[in-house]
Amino acid sequence: MGKWAVCLATIRPELAVRWLEHWQKVFDLHKADVYIMQDTSVANIPSEPNIHVFDHTNALDEFGENSWVIPKHTDTCRSYAMLQAYKHGYDYYLTLDDDCLPSGDPIGAYETMFRPQQAYAYKYFDVGSFFGYKHHVRGYPYGIRNQYGVAAQYGVWLNFPDYDGLTSIEEDITPEYDISSDIVAVPKYSGLTGCIMNAAFSHKYMPAMYQLCMGEKAGYDRFGDIWSALIMKRIADHLEDIVLMNGLARVVHEKASDPRKCLTKEMPAMTKNEKLWENLLAIKLAGNTPLECFVEIAESGAIPEPHQEAMLLWAKVLEQY
Numbered sequence: 001m002g003k004w005a006v007c008l009a010t011i012r013p014e015l016a017v018r019w020l021e022h023w024q025k026v027f028d029l030h031k032a033d034v035y036i037m038q039d040t041s042v043a044n045i046p047s048e049p050n051i052h053v054f055d056h057t058n059a060l061d062e063f064g065e066n067s068w069v070i071p072k073h074t075d076t077c078r079s080y081a082m083l084q085a086y087k088h089g090y091d092y093y094l095t096l097d098d099d100c101l102p103s104g105d106p107i108g109a110y111e112t113m114f115r116p117q118q119a120y121a122y123k124y125f126d127v128g129s130f131f132g133y134k135h136h137v138r139g140y141p142y143g144i145r146n147q148y149g150v151a152a153q154y155g156v157w158l159n160f161p162d163y164d165g166l167t168s169i170e171e172d173i174t175p176e177y178d179i180s181s182d183i184v185a186v187p188k189y190s191g192l193t194g195c196i197m198n199a200a201f202s203h204k205y206m207p208a209m210y211q212l213c214m215g216e217k218a219g220y221d222r223f224g225d226i227w228s229a230l231i232m233k234r235i236a237d238h239l240e241d242i243v244l245m246n247g248l249a250r251v252v253h254e255k256a257s258d259p260r261k262c263l264t265k266e267m268p269a270m271t272k273n274e275k276l277w278e279n280l281l282a283i284k285l286a287g288n289t290p291l292e293c294f295v296e297i298a299e300s301g302a303i304p305e306p307h308q309e310a311m312l313l314w315a316k317v318l319e320q321y
Helices: 013-029 056-069 075-086 106-114 127-131 165-170 203-208 224-239 259-281 290-299 307-318
Strands: 004-010 033-038 051-054 092-096 100-103 150-159 183-185 198-202 242-253
Touching: 004 013, 004 075, 013 033, 013 100, 013 106, 033 075, 051 075, 056 075, 056 307, 075 092, 075 203, 075 224, 075 307, 092 106, 092 203, 106 150, 106 198, 106 242, 150 203, 150 224, 165 259, 198 203, 198 224, 198 242, 203 224, 203 290, 224 242, 224 259, 224 290, 290 307
Parallel strands: 004 033, 004 092, 033 051, 150 242
Antiparallel strands: 092 198, 100 242, 150 198, 183 242
């Protein structure tokens, strides 16, 4: 069993306390430590030996005049909780939202798939693993029957899916529970929509999982986790590690966001989002570690400002650990 840290961003302390109560059995089962970034200037969520609570005064003390890289009033401030957990060297990191409650044992579902395994529908679609066979079926090339590391995994949400504002306005959004339990690798050189509110990462890849600076500094919001996932995936492709979509790692998402408020936050970044994956694919990476590649991407010009500067400041801090 690996050593787990759970990272959360919240601006609602009463909801975070309730969240802790619902997740306690799962956290106890895996002896997981919890790192909470409270999106305020004063933290009032009770700390315990395995629950570590931070606020923006902590970010100011650590980053000084560059504390804007941990933005206020946006969920991307969770980067600070992730940084504090990373300093203590866990094997795996789980990130959740305060309105996501457990369905079964998501940590167990993630941990099983972090263990070494055969090529899992990565460079060459593996029909055998997709349908659950124990071995590769006839014709699967022997030259790629290697074991690959798993960089990251993204789970699913029951009840309210993670739709954007425009989809939520145009479509009839109803609760959903009949969700596939398949586990599928994202093919090499394919992007993904990686939502941070139910995702797990290996220690190796945490340096590349900075949640891009959103909110006032950027002029838009709700793309921090999507863009950070694309950056991480581009790096994983280069280093030949796998990103999985894990249908067994499930949470119940209780709250549907106000679609009109979401659309207002998303609109200014939509054009950038349409082009980002193609821009990342055009970068020729040479780094040997996720952090080296992260810096290369930041310096490539493919990422719009202010994210380039924020990524480089983040990398400078991560280089110390």
